[in-house]
Amino acid sequence: MKILVCITHVPDTTTKISFTPDGKEFNAAGVTFIIGPYDDFALARAIELKEAQGGSVTALNVGLAETEPTLRKALAIGADDAIRINVNPTDAWQVAQEIAAVCKAEQYDLILMGRESIDHNGGQVHGMVGELLGIPSVAPVMRLDVVGGLATVSKEIEGGKEVIEVNLPLVAGCQEPIAEWKIPNMRGIMGARTKPLKVVEPTVTATSTTVQQFSLPPAKGACKMIAADNVAELVDLLRNEAKVL
Amino acid sequence: MNILVFLESDGSVKKSSLEALAYAHKTAEALGGGAITAVIAGPTTTDLGSLGGYGVQKVLHADDGAFVQVDIMTSAAVLKQAIAISNPDLVVLAKSSLVDAMAPRVAAATGAALATNVVDLPVLNNGVLTVKRSIYTGKAFSDVALNATLRILTVKKGAATGFEPNSATTIVESLSVSLSGSDKALTSKGTEKATGEILLPEADLVVSGGRGLKGPENWGLITDLAKTLGAATACSKPVSDLDWRPHHEHVGQTGIKVSPSLYIAAGISGAIQHVAGISSSKCIVAINSDPEAPIFKVADYGIVGDVFKILPALNQALK
Ligand SMILES: Cc1cc2nc3c(=O)[nH]c(=O)nc-3n(C[C@H](O)[C@H](O)[C@H](O)COP(=O)(O)OP(=O)(O)OC[C@H]3O[C@@H](n4cnc5c(N)ncnc54)[C@H](O)[C@@H]3O)c2cc1C
Numbered sequence: 001m002k003i004l005v006c007i008t009h010v011p012d013t014t015t016k017i018s019f020t021p022d023g024k025e026f027n028a029a030g031v032t033f034i035i036g037p038y039d040d041f042a043l044a045r046a047i048e049l050k051e052a053q054g055g056s057v058t059a060l061n062v063g064l065a066e067t068e069p070t071l072r073k074a075l076a077i078g079a080d081d082a083i084r085i086n087v088n089p090t091d092a093w094q095v096a097q098e099i100a101a102v103c104k105a106e107q108y109d110l111i112l113m114g115r116e117s118i119d120h121n122g123g124q125v126h127g128m129v130g131e132l133l134g135i136p137s138v139a140p141v142m143r144l145d146v147v148g149g150l151a152t153v154s155k156e157i158e159g160g161k162e163v164i165e166v167n168l169p170l171v172a173g174c175q176e177p178i179a180e181w182k183i184p185n186m187r188g189i190m191g192a193r194t195k196p197l198k199v200v201e202p203t204v205t206a207t208s209t210t211v212q213q214f215s216l217p218p219a220k221g222a223c224k225m226i227a228a229d230n231v232a233e234l235v236d237l238l239r240n241e242a243k244v245l
Numbered sequence: 246m247n248i249l250v251f252l253e254s255d256g257s258v259k260k261s262s263l264e265a266l267a268y269a270h271k272t273a274e275a276l277g278g279g280a281i282t283a284v285i286a287g288p289t290t291t292d293l294g295s296l297g298g299y300g301v302q303k304v305l306h307a308d309d310g311a312f313v314q315v316d317i318m319t320s321a322a323v324l325k326q327a328i329a330i331s332n333p334d335l336v337v338l339a340k341s342s343l344v345d346a347m348a349p350r351v352a353a354a355t356g357a358a359l360a361t362n363v364v365d366l367p368v369l370n371n372g373v374l375t376v377k378r379s380i381y382t383g384k385a386f387s388d389v390a391l392n393a394t395l396r397i398l399t400v401k402k403g404a405a406t407g408f409e410p411n412s413a414t415t416i417v418e419s420l421s422v423s424l425s426g427s428d429k430a431l432t433s434k435g436t437e438k439a440t441g442e443i444l445l446p447e448a449d450l451v452v453s454g455g456r457g458l459k460g461p462e463n464w465g466l467i468t469d470l471a472k473t474l475g476a477a478t479a480c481s482k483p484v485s486d487l488d489w490r491p492h493h494e495h496v497g498q499t500g501i502k503v504s505p506s507l508y509i510a511a512g513i514s515g516a517i518q519h520v521a522g523i524s525s526s527k528c529i530v531a532i533n534s535d536p537e538a539p540i541f542k543v544a545d546y547g548i549v550g551d552v553f554k555i556l557p558a559l560n561q562a563l564k
Contacts, residue, residue: 013498013518017384037499096353115345118498120380120387121362127317127349136318136430139346142492152434157342158255158446159493160438164316164431173346176499177492208358212375213388217524223531223541228550231558234530237546242528244450244507245474245563 001055001146001168003046004106006099006113006125007074008036009067013118019214026119026214035070037181038114040077042172044179045144046112047078053146055109056080062089062098068197075192076184082195087202090210092120096128097204103133108169110151115140115173126173136166139173246279246369248272249333250301251324253315253341254289258296261339261447266299267408268366268400269337273300276369279334284327284420287315293417298410305330305420314433317343321350322428327420328355328395335367335374336397341446348399358391361399364525382498382521402447402504403525445494448477451505451526453496455481455519457512457533457552461489466556467511473563479503481513497522512552515540532556 011017012032019027035043046057059074061067062085071082085098103111111133116123123139130137142161143154146168153164153172184192226234238245248269252262266283273279283296284305293304307323320343328336328351336351338344340362352359364386365377374391376398445451452471454464464478471478478494485495496503498518508526512533513519520543523529531544532555541547548555 011381013521017381019385092349092359093352096349118382121378121382123345123361124349124352124359127346128353131321131350131353134427136427137346137350138317138431140342155342155346156493157436157438159442159444160436160491161493162436163434165434166431177486208352208356208391208393209360210390210392211387212390214380215386215388217384217386220543221545223544223547225541225547225549228548228555231548231555231562234546234548234559235562238507238528238530242507242545244528 001049001053001109002107003050003055003057003110003112004060004103004108005039005043005046005057005074005079006060006111007039007043007070008114008117008119009033009061009063009070010036010117010119013037017216019216023214033070035073036114036117038116038118038175040181041176041178042112042114042174043074043077043079044182045174046110047182048179049110049146058083060085060099060102062087062095064088071197072192073184075195075197076188077182078188080195082197083200084197085200085202091207092122092124092128093208094204094206096125096132097206098202099125099129100132101203102200103129110146110168111171112174115175123173126171130171133169133171135169135171137171137173138164138166140175141172142175142178144172144174144178246273246276246335247331247333248279248281248335248337249327249331250281250283251336251338251344252283252285253339253343254285254287254291256290258285258289258291259339259341261341261402263299264402264405265337265339265400266296266301268405270300270408271405272335272337272366275366282327282331282333284323286320286323294414297413297415301415304415304417306417307420307422309419309421315343316431316433317346317350318428318431319424321347321354322424323420323422324351325354326422330420334395336395338397338399340399340401344399348397352397355395356393357395357397358393359397360389360391363398363400364404366405367398379525383502383524384521439491439493443475443477445477445479445496445501445503448503449505450474450476450507451479451503452476452509452511453479453481453513454484454511455513456483463553464490466552470509470556470560470563473560476507481519510540510544511556513540514538515543
C-alpha cells in the first residue's frame with residue numbers, strides 16, 4: 001500500500017499565542033514547532049498499516065525550509081521518505097492544490113492527514129484534496145482498517161460514531177483514537193538523517209482567502225471563589241449574576 | 246446578497262441548522278437584503294414550510310428514492326446542485342461533523358472561498374466579504390477576506406444570537422439530484438449513538454469530570470448533576486484514554502470544542518489543551534481540591550474542595 005501522510009508544522013499545544021503589535025503576523029519568537037497532533041495520529045496509523053501489510057509511507061509538508069526539522073521528525077517516527085513543497089502556505093485552497101498536484105503524479109492508495117491543523121483550525125484540506133482528485137474523503141476518522149482494496153472506517157458523528165466502508169483510493173482526516181502517538185527512538189532519529197527528503201517547487205499560486213487581522217480574546221476577569229460549605233451561594237450566583245440557569 | 250443555507254436533520258431539523266438560518270437572516274438584514282433559500286437532504290419530521298418564519302423564500306428538499314443515505318459525498322452533491330439552481334452569493338452551514346467534512350469538497354468543486362469556524366456575522370468592505378474565525382483552538386481570532394464571488398461559511402454555535410422566527414410559511418420544492426457512482430462511494434454500515442442524551446457539541450449546559458473523580462465507578466456524581474440540570478456530560482482526555490468515558494465526550498484541543506452557557510469542570514486541572522476546548526463557554530465553574538490548579542485562572546466561579554462532597558451538595562441545592 002502506498003500511503004501519503006500530510007503533516008502540518010504548528011506551534012506546540014502549550015504555546016502562549018501572540019501576534020505582532022499590528023496584528024498582521026503570528027509571533028513565532030521562542031515558539032517550539034511540532035507535527036500537528038492530529039497529523040501525528042495519522043502518521044502513527046500509516047506506519048502501523050505499512051508494518052502490517054507492506055508498502056511505503058511518504059510524509060509531505062507544504063512549507064518553507066524552516067519546516068524540515070518537522071519532516072525529519074516524521075522520518076524518525078517511521079516514514080520512508082519526505083516531500084516538502086517549497087512555498088509559504090497561506091490558505092487551505094493553495095495547500096490542497098499543491099498536495100493534489102503531487103498525488104496526481106504519485107497515485108497513492110491512502111492519503112492521510114489530521115482532521116484539522118491546530119493553528120488555523122481550517123479542516124478544509126482533506127475534503128478539497130478528495131474533490132480535486134475525484135476520490136472519496138472521510139473525516140474525522142477514529143479507526144481505519146484496510147483489507148485488500150477496501151477500507152473500513154469509523155467516523156465520529158455527534159454523540160457517537162458511524163462505520164463506513166469505502167474502496168481505495170481514499171483521503172482520511174484523522175483523529176484519536178486511530179493509533180497511539182509514536183515517539184521516535186534513537187535508531188529512528190539517526191536513520192532519519194539519511195532518508196530522502198525531496199524539495200518540490202509549487203505549481204499553483206491561487207489562494208481564495210487572505211487573513212487581514214489577528215486578534216486575541218479579551219482578558220478574562222478574576223475567578224470568584226466560593227466557600228466549599230456554601231454551594232447555595234454558587235447556585236444563587238449562577239441564577240442571578242451569571243444568569244446561566 | 247442571496248444566501249443559501251444547508252440544513253441537517255436528525256429526525257427533525259437540527260437546532261444548529263436553525264441557528265444557521267438565523268445567521269443567514271441577520272446577514273441579509275445587515276448587508277441590505279437578498280433572498281434566502283434553504284436546502285435539506287433526506288427525510289425529516291419538521292414541517293419545512295414553517296421555515297418561512299426565518300425569512301426563507303424557498304426550501305429545496307432532496308428526498309426522492311435516489312436518496313438512500315445522507316453522507317459526506319451525497320450531501321456534497323446535493324449542495325452543489327442547490328448552488329447551481331439558486332446561484333447564491335453566500336452559502337451558510339452550521340458546523341457539524343458532516344458539514345466539516347463536506348463543505349471543503351463543495352468549495353473545491355465550485356471555486357468558492359471557504360471560511361470555517363466563523364464566530365460572528367460577516368462584514369462587507371468595498372465589496373469584499375470578511376468574517377471573524379476562531380483559530381489556535383479558541384486561543385485567537387482571525388479576520389479573513391473571502392476573495393471569490395461565491396463564499397461558503399461554516400458557523401459556530403452562538404455566531405448569531407437573539408432571533409425569534411415568526412409564523413410565516415414558505416414554499417417547499419422537491420430537488421432531484423442524480424448521484425454519480427463516486428457520489429455513492431461511501432457505504433454506511435451502521436451508527437453507534439448514545440441515545441436519550443443531550444449532544445455535547447450543541448449543549449447549553451455541560452458537566453465535565455476529570456481524573457480527580459478517581460474512576461468510572463464514581464461517574465454517577467457527574468451524570469446525576471447533569472440530569473438535574475438537563476446538561477450534557479463531558480470529560481478530560483485522560484478520562485477517555487483510560488476508557489472511563491467514551492471518546493465522544495472528550496473535550497479539548499484534540500477533542501470536542503464546546504461553547505455552552507455553563508461549563509462545570511469537576512476534578513479537572515485545567516491543562517492548556519483542555520482549556521482550548523472550553524474557552525468559548527459563557528460561564529465556567531471550577532471545582533478542584535488544589536487551590537493552585539490552573540483551571541481557576543479561566544473559571545468565573547471556583548470552589549476549592551473535594552468533588553466527592555461538592556458535587557452531591559450542588560446537586561441537592563439545585564433540586
Ligand atoms: C498534544 C496534546 C493534546 C491534548 N489534548 C487534550 C484534550 O483535548 N483534552 C484534555 O482534556 N487534555 C488534553 N491533553 C492532556 C492535558 O495536557 C492534560 O493532561 C489533561 O487535560 C489532564 O486531565 P485532568 O485534568 O482530568 O487530569 P489531571 O491533570 O490529573 O488533574 C486532575 C485534577 O483533579 C484534582 N483533584 C484530584 N482529586 C480531587 C478531588 N477529590 N476533588 C477535587 N479535585 C480533585 C487535582 O487537583 C487535579 O487538578 C493533551 C495533551 C497533549 C500533549
